[in-house]
Structure formats: C-alpha cells, structure tokens
Amino acid sequence: MTDNSRIAASASSANPFMPEQMRIVRRYDLTSDVRFFQVRPVDMERALSLDYKPGQFMMVSLAGVGEAPFSISSTPSRPGMLEFCIREAGRLTGELFKYKENSIIGVRGPYGNGFPLEKMIGHDILIVVGGLGVAPLRSLLLYILDNRDKFGKFYVLHGARTPAEMLFRKEFFEIKERDDLDCLLTVDNDPTSQWPFSKGVVTDLFPKIKELDPDNTFATVCGPPVMYKFVVAEFLKLGIPKHQILMTLERRMHCGIGKCGHCAIGSIYTCLDGPVFSYWDVLHMKDLI
Amino acid sequence: MKALKLKREDLYVYLESLKSYGELWGPVGRGEKYAYAKLDNVRDVALQALRTIIPPKKFFVPPRFNMFRYSDGGYTETFEDVKPRVLFGLHPCDIHGLMILDELFLERFPDPYYQKRREATAIIGLSCIPDDKCMARSTNTHAVEGGFDLAFNELGDEYLVWVGSSLGDDLVRLNLDLFNEEIDAQNLQKYLEWRRKRDSRYKLNFDLTGMPDIMELSWDADLWQEFADKCLACGACSMVCPTCNCYNIRDVSDLSLESGVRERHWDSCMNKEYAMVAGGHNFREARAERLKLYYTHKLKAFITEYGKPSCVGCGRCIDTCPVNINVAEVIRALKGQEVKV
Numbered sequence: 001m002t003d004n005s006r007i008a009a010s011a012s013s014a015n016p017f018m019p020e021q022m023r024i025v026r027r028y029d030l031t032s033d034v035r036f037f038q039v040r041p042v043d044m045e046r047a048l049s050l051d052y053k054p055g056q057f058m059m060v061s062l063a064g065v066g067e068a069p070f071s072i073s074s075t076p077s078r079p080g081m082l083e084f085c086i087r088e089a090g091r092l093t094g095e096l097f098k099y100k101e102n103s104i105i106g107v108r109g110p111y112g113n114g115f116p117l118e119k120m121i122g123h124d125i126l127i128v129v130g131g132l133g134v135a136p137l138r139s140l141l142l143y144i145l146d147n148r149d150k151f152g153k154f155y156v157l158h159g160a161r162t163p164a165e166m167l168f169r170k171e172f173f174e175i176k177e178r179d180d181l182d183c184l185l186t187v188d189n190d191p192t193s194q195w196p197f198s199k200g201v202v203t204d205l206f207p208k209i210k211e212l213d214p215d216n217t218f219a220t221v222c223g224p225p226v227m228y229k230f231v232v233a234e235f236l237k238l239g240i241p242k243h244q245i246l247m248t249l250e251r252r253m254h255c256g257i258g259k260c261g262h263c264a265i266g267s268i269y270t271c272l273d274g275p276v277f278s279y280w281d282v283l284h285m286k287d288l289i
Numbered sequence: 290m291k292a293l294k295l296k297r298e299d300l301y302v303y304l305e306s307l308k309s310y311g312e313l314w315g316p317v318g319r320g321e322k323y324a325y326a327k328l329d330n331v332r333d334v335a336l337q338a339l340r341t342i343i344p345p346k347k348f349f350v351p352p353r354f355n356m357f358r359y360s361d362g363g364y365t366e367t368f369e370d371v372k373p374r375v376l377f378g379l380h381p382c383d384i385h386g387l388m389i390l391d392e393l394f395l396e397r398f399p400d401p402y403y404q405k406r407r408e409a410t411a412i413i414g415l416s417c418i419p420d421d422k423c424m425a426r427s428t429n430t431h432a433v434e435g436g437f438d439l440a441f442n443e444l445g446d447e448y449l450v451w452v453g454s455s456l457g458d459d460l461v462r463l464n465l466d467l468f469n470e471e472i473d474a475q476n477l478q479k480y481l482e483w484r485r486k487r488d489s490r491y492k493l494n495f496d497l498t499g500m501p502d503i504m505e506l507s508w509d510a511d512l513w514q515e516f517a518d519k520c521l522a523c524g525a526c527s528m529v530c531p532t533c534n535c536y537n538i539r540d541v542s543d544l545s546l547e548s549g550v551r552e553r554h555w556d557s558c559m560n561k562e563y564a565m566v567a568g569g570h571n572f573r574e575a576r577a578e579r580l581k582l583y584y585t586h587k588l589k590a591f592i593t594e595y596g597k598p599s600c601v602g603c604g605r606c607i608d609t610c611p612v613n614i615n616v617a618e619v620i621r622a623l624k625g626q627e628v629k630v
Binding site for chain 1: 356357359360363364366393394397398399400401505508534535536537538539540542546549551556558563564565566567568572582585586589590591593594
C-alpha cells in the first residue's frame with residue numbers, strides 16, 4: 001500500500017481476464033526445484049511495449065490447468081522479455097515444469113502496486129533476500145543497477161541454505177565484482193567447503209553495513225516467513241523508518257484485479273493495494289503477516 | 290426521479306406488457322420458501338415473498354459459468370447470450386446489494402461478464418413490510434433512492450411507481466394508459482403513513498456506529514472461537530448473501546484433453562482451502578480466522594473502504610445458517626449483548 005496509483009490491466013484486450021499468448025524463449029534450472037523462465041509476448045510490438053514496475057506480478061495461465069500469480073523477476077529497464085523464477089510447488093507449477101522452449105503459455109498483467117520507485121529515487125537502498133525471496137527483488141535490484149546514478153548507496157544481502165541452493169548464484173558473483181554497490185553473500189551451510197564468502201544466516205551480514213544514512217534509506221526484504229522478524233529487527237536497529245521498510249507478500253489469488261476475494265486482508269486486496277507493503281502497514285493492519 | 294400511480298388490479302396486465310421488453314422474472318413459491326423464476330404466467334408471482342433463498346446476484350454472477358474456451362489456438366471469450374430481461378420484485382435491501390456488486394464489478398477493472406448481464410437486465414423494485422429477520426433499517430438499506438429502473442411501493446389499492454432511469458421511463462411507456470401522473474396530498478399522506486408503518490415493524494435494530502472500532506478491539510476476543518466451535522464451515526452464509534462475491538477459477542478439459550473451458554464458480558471464505566497457497570501454507574487455517582474474515586469484511590473492512598457495511602440486512606444468513614450463526618448474533622456478541630452460543 002505504498003503507492004496509490006492503480007496500474008491498468010493488459011492493454012491488449014478489453015477483457016481483463018483474457019490471457020495473452022507468450023512464448024517461453026528460455027528456461028533452465030536454477031536449483032533442483034527452482035526454474036528460470038524467460039517469456040516474450042508472441043506479438044513482437046507488444047513485447048517491446050510491455051511495461052511494468054519492479055514488485056508487480058503476472059497471472060500465468062496453462063490451458064486445462066488454471067491460473068496462478070508469479071512475481072516478475074526481470075526489470076522493465078531491459079525491455080522485450082519477462083522473467084520468472086519459479087519453484088515447483090503445486091499443480092500449476094508441476095505442469096509448467098513440463099513446458100519446453102518455444103511452448104506457448106498464457107500470461108496477463110502486470111498487477112499490483114509494485115515498489116514506490118518515484119519515492120525511492122535519491123535514497124540509499126538496502127535489499128535483503130533469502131531463498132526464493134530473490135524472485136521479486138531481483139527485478140528491483142536490476143532496475144537500480146540500470147539506473148544506478150538515480151540512487152544513493154546500495155547494499156544487497158543475499159542468503160541461501162547452501163551454495164547449490166543460492167538462486168542466480170553466477171549473476172550475484174558478477175554483481176559482487178561491481179564497485180558501485182556492496183553485495184554480500186552468505187550460506188547457512190557449506191557441505192563442499194568451497195564457498196569463498198560468508199557463512200551464517202543473512203542477519204550476520206548486517207555488521208558489515210557501513211555508512212548508511214537510515215533516514216534516507218529504503219530497506220526491503222523478501223524470503224521465507226521465518227526471516228522477516230529477524231531482518232526487520234535489524235532494519236529497525238539501523239534506525240530505518242518503519243514506512244521505508246518494504247516487503248512483498250504472498251496470497252492466494254484467482255483474478256489479480258480485486259474481484260475474486262481470496263487475497264483480501266481487512267479492507268485491502270493484496271492484488272491491488274499490494275503485494276508491496278511497508279512495515280508500518282504490517283503494524284497497523286491486522287493479519288498482514 | 291418521477292412518481293406515477295398504478296392501480297393494484299392492473300398489476301398483472303402491466304407485468305404481461307413487460308414481456309414485450311424481454312423475459313420476465315420474479316419471486317415464486319417453492320414450498321415454504323421463495324425463489325426467482327421466469328414468470329410464464331404472471332399470476333405465479335409471489336407478491337408476499339420477503340426473501341428468496343438465493344439473492345438476485347445469481348442473475349449477474351451465475352453460480353457457475355464459462356469465461357473462456359481454450360484450444361491450441363489460445364483462449365476465446367465465451368459470453369452466454371443474455372437476452373433482455375426484467376427482474377421484478379427486488380426489495381430495497383436486494384437493490385442495495387446489487388449496487389454493492391456494481392461497485393465491485395463495474396468500477397475499477399470492469400468485469401465484462403457481469404457488465405453484459407447487468408446491462409441486459411431491467412430492475413423493478415417492490416416495497417415490503419419487514420419480518421423478524423429483517424434488519425435493513427440498521428444497515429440503512431430499507432429504502433432506495435436509486436439502483437432501479439422502476440420501484441413499486443404498495444399503497445392500499447394502488448402502487449406508487451418511482452421511475453428511476455431512462456429505461457424505467459421506456460418500461461412505463463410499454464403500457465402508458467395504465468399509469469396516472471396525478472399525485473395528490475392524500476397520496477403523500479398515505480405514503481408517509483406507509484413508511485412509518487414499515488419502520489415500526491423492524492424487530493432487529495442495531496446501532497452500527499463505530500462497528501469498525503468495536504471489531505478492531507474485539508480482534509482477539511473469545512467470541513470468534515466460540516462461534517467457530519459450532520460453525521460447520523458449510524459456506525451457506527456466503528451462497529445466500531447478496532454481497533458475497535468470491536469466486537474460484539477452474540479449467541475443465543473436454544474428453545480429448547486438447548480443448549476445454551475455463552469456468553468461474555462461487556467460492557466461500559468459509560471453505561478451508563480459501564486462503565491456501567501452493568506448497569500447502571494456509572493463511573486462514575483456523576475456522577475462527579475464516580469466520581472473522583467473513584464478518585470483518587461485512588462490518589468493518591467495507592465500512593472503511595466505502596463508508597457503509599456490506600451487509601444489507603436481508604436476513605438470509607439468519608434464515609439459512611443451520612447452527613444459528615448470523616450477522617445479528619455476531620453484532621450482539623460484539624456489542625456485548627447476551628448471545629446463547
């Protein structure tokens with residue numbers, strides 16, 4: 001609920017429930033159960049005009065199976081493609097994992113508020129991800145890298161259980177080499193003893209954060225539910241204001257446009273008013289987390 | 290809005306003339322209850338019907354319908370052919386319920402399936418005298434100033450007919466000779482008397498002021514668990530509620546497995562799987578949580594969003610719940626009045 005602007009539904013159809021035909025152009029495994037999908041609207045003009053905000057999501061449709069919401073992992077600053085980072089977890093993803101390159105799937109969106117970029121510009125940024133939490137935050141991370149001069153200091157903290165389970169591992173190794181941000185990586189366990197970086201949980205990385213101006217910082221976290229409590233506590237310890245601590249939430253959704261009711265929390269719909277919420281939203285709205 | 294008069298004895302003649310606009314639907318008897326049915330014979334209409342089992346929402350959001358047909362070529366919209374129709378006999382609470390659905394389905398991201406059915410339907414309201422399950426006065430939905438094309442108000446041997454829209458005016462003109470435009474002081478007097486009579490008949494009267502605050506402060510109260518202990522989670526309260534609009538999507542394959550339909554069907558937040566996500570995590574596993582969501586949405590969340598509750602006081606949950614959990618009982622419990630749970 002950090003941004004009141006409503007994003008218009010797929011411009012290509014008057015029926016907001018109509019999925020667009022998109023082609024899987026690339027897919028590969030990130031870990032044993034998480035797969036990367038790169039898709040593109042079959043219509044090339046639409047592919048190039050497709051716009052969205054980091055933090056938004058799309059509804060993916062498989063004919064005969066159904067529809068489910070997925071965070072967008074790509075950045076609008078690299079147009080033409082949509083990327084998703086998907087764990088095989090249910091009926092739809094189980095089926096989606098059988099789809100190969102050049103298959104056509106249905107996609108509609110983008111939906112949700114996304115990150116309040118216009119407010120975040122000019123601020124220091126701290127991104128903390130754990131596990132599959134990288135899915136929505138990779139979009140923000142790449143967006144900031146592509147617009148690096150518009151933001152202040154930039155910290156990225158990424159935690160995984162093991163090196164093998166670190167999503168986008170190679171990409172993060174490359175990002176770590178850059179000198180225009182501090183990218184800190186950690187794993188809980190290192191069975192191979194080959195891991196060159198930190199060991200421990202992601203909150204262990206916080207002492208390495210130097211020179212962050214808390215009042216001028218937007219911090220964002222996404223990861224397994226257990227992570228939020230500890231990471232938010234660290235944000236607060238740094239002195240980051242509650243309304244500048246952002247998180248994206250998951251809920252069951254069947255429409256994405258505030259009709260089906262499933263993602264309702266109090267007087268808001270996660271699909272319209274979220275999925276990005278501030279820690280202040282979480283504190284004053286019951287049931288958010 | 291203008292008002293006309295129609296003699297009671299001319300009602301059936303007028304109902305018959307409405308058929309030149311489209312199919313005529315209205316409440317008919319079903320055992321001890323009532324349901325909307327197509328009025329092939331206008332004399333079948335149950336003018337005494339207070340509440341139908343299922344509210345008129347079924348005309349605009351059918352319990353189950355197809356959204357798309359899918360095949361190799363992708364998705365094609367499937368709009369059922371909705372012929373022009375007249376829905377007669379909606380009481381003020383049901384018209385208010387429909388106006389709430391209009392806000393949900395027609396405002397942002399208009400739903401074309403709802404819109405098509407809504408546009409094809411003329412709404413004719415009918416006044417009523419409440420029974421002991423009606424609480425529309427408490428929800429301020431006991432009278433209507435809009436949301437209908439025509440509204441009939443019974444005044445002894447005639448009806449006062451409010452014309453609420455341009456379509457309503459067209460409907461009057463289908464048999465203009467039956468209507469009388471002269472409203473006199475006596476009519477006004479009768480109308481005011483009728484209103485007083487109606488208002489005096491409400492047995493369920495609640496002050497809903499401050500309900501959002503009361504619910505906020507009762508978030509962790511025992512009453513939710515007490516209700517949950519007897520709730521069957523059957524979802525009947527959602528099915529009969531004029532403003533419950535939650536739905537699920539399901540793809541149904543043809544036998545060939547190569548094509549099929551995407552259908553939409555009613556869901557209820559009382560169902561256990563309602564907030565379950567892939568991987569099995571359930572955001573509302575406990576029955577008490579789901580009950581609380583249902584009533585929070587009616588009496589707190591909707592007030593915050595739209596300035597009015599999404600309960601229209603029709604009494605259907607009171608009439609339907611097999612274990613006597615309903616909006617009146619929940620309000621009593623929240624307001625600290627004695628409830629036998």
